[in-house]
Amino acid sequence: PAFLDRLTHLTRDSGALLIADEVMTGFRVGPQGAQGRYGVHADLVTLGKIIGGGLPIGALGGAASHLDRLAPDGPVYQAGTLSGNPLSVAGGLATLQLLADPGVYRRLEMLTDRLAEGLLKQARRAGIGITVPHVPGMWCIFFSPEPVRNLVAAQRTRRGDFARFFHSLKDQGILLPPSPFESAFISLAHEDHHIDATLAAAEIAFRTLAD
Secondary structure, eight states: OHHHHHHHHHHHHHTOOOEEEOTTTTTTSSTTHHHHHHTOOOSEEEEOGGGGTTSSOOEEEEOHHHHTTBTTTSSBOOOOTTTTOHHHHHHHHHHHHHHTSHHHHHHHHHHHHHHHHHHHHHHHHHTOOOBOOEETTEEOOBSOSSOOOSHHHHHTSOHHHHHHHHHHHHHTTOOOOSSTTSOEEOOTTOOHHHHHHHHHHHHHHHHHHHO
């Protein structure tokens, strides 16, 4: 939060626009994205396929004073192959209607917390130091007993252990992103039994790593 506050002040003082990249976090960590979660008010925001229900689409949002400068009304040209694609827009409308229910985000947070806490508990039991940064609907795992808050710290983690963990889960039918630098996601399609299956596979993986 302190970094984001400073960034906001720097852009305001210099007359620059603050752009929030919410391609991964928009409508995922909350109805107002990461901006709502961390109290940031950007001038422009970019959104990705979350607003298309997973279908190819992108969006740029912001104040009318900025967006009015874009074509066709303004001098700044912009265009896209998939602009206004009816299938993506229909999927997006259905998704946003579903996300209007506040209970959706409470459930995502509950599932994410349950998975993260379960992984930490299992790793401690196996004598393996990990950290599991997470927000509702997003998580990752680093093999390090210390918190990871930046790229330098992430690069110092035990990436070989992550690779072994990844392959163990894959062999058990649980597919994670293949890099520790990528986020994994929990969606509305996931149920409690998916969390149970992931934790069961992780327990086996941690035991293998501890041997």
